[in-house]
Amino acid sequence: MKFPVLMLGLALAIGAVNAVVAADEPIVIKFSHVVAADTPKGKAADFFAQRAAELTGDKVKVEVYPNSALYKDKEELEALQIGAVQMLAPSLAKFGPLGVKDFEAFDLPYIFTDYDDLHRVTQGEIGTAILSKLEPKGIVGLAFWDNGFKSFSANFPIKAPEDMKGKKFRIQSSKVLEEQMRALRALPQVMAFSEVYQALDTGVVDGTENPPSNMYTQKMHEVQTNLTLTQHGYLGYAVIVNKKFWAGLPEDVRGQLEQAMKESTKLANRIAKEENDQALAGIEASGKTKVYTPTDEEKLAFKRKLVPVHDKMASRVGKELIQSIYQATGFKPDSL
């Protein structure tokens, strides 16, 4: 009888040692994203990792994996849900396939005139309500991070909507963006971000849309000839975590991470415009892509084609949601 007791004691002792080791080991948060480290999102993610370590006294280690190093667009959302990574910041255009279509409201062309407009939505009640729709999917939405306003680039000049007719344009996985391209009679091609450079280079697609920071850091301007500053839509992010993981954190640690997230959100939203302005200057200086600023009249022609997309997509995105955004920003679709 002595032997089993001894074994039990030994097992308990080993268990205790393991528990001590486990308690000493930091909690690891794998934070995967698809853009370069040198972008608004990349910088905010790195800053979050730094502040998380500082505020938790190294109890939490955030490992940031930029540039689709771990997962591409679609896989990263699946990886989050099964807990293979704990944190992501996908663009708002990528939540439709999860079944949360409200996020596609952010893709509606010309719905936001500037960052102030946008913050009235993301930093207010509408933003909070949209994030809460992720909970039934096992995801907690922590914050909105800015990037910037998208423009069309292509391997041909674009001055009018008609120029895009019949041309293949890469888009993110959003039904609103699909409709946006159809409204211009272009051919939308959904593609992961990591594949865009090569698709532009080899002519698999003729053009794309992105804010300057994404174009420049992926060197897309080296494989495009023209960029027209249509600034027709917004691209930004929701920072999200696996709900089970988040709920399982010690309360004090979760509070410290919330603080780190607050600070990182401030940073992201403070640097986004400047990063995009600098990237645009870099594209211009490269001499590889010709940058064109459309006249007011030319811009209006794009608006007239694209704003009807709001109505067309209302049944998908939500009529009430669109109306509440109009109310928050003062946007008047009929004023065109």
Ligand code: LMR
């Ligand atoms: C894209 O796919 O074009 C963007 O969503 C990439 C990003 O995360 O900014």
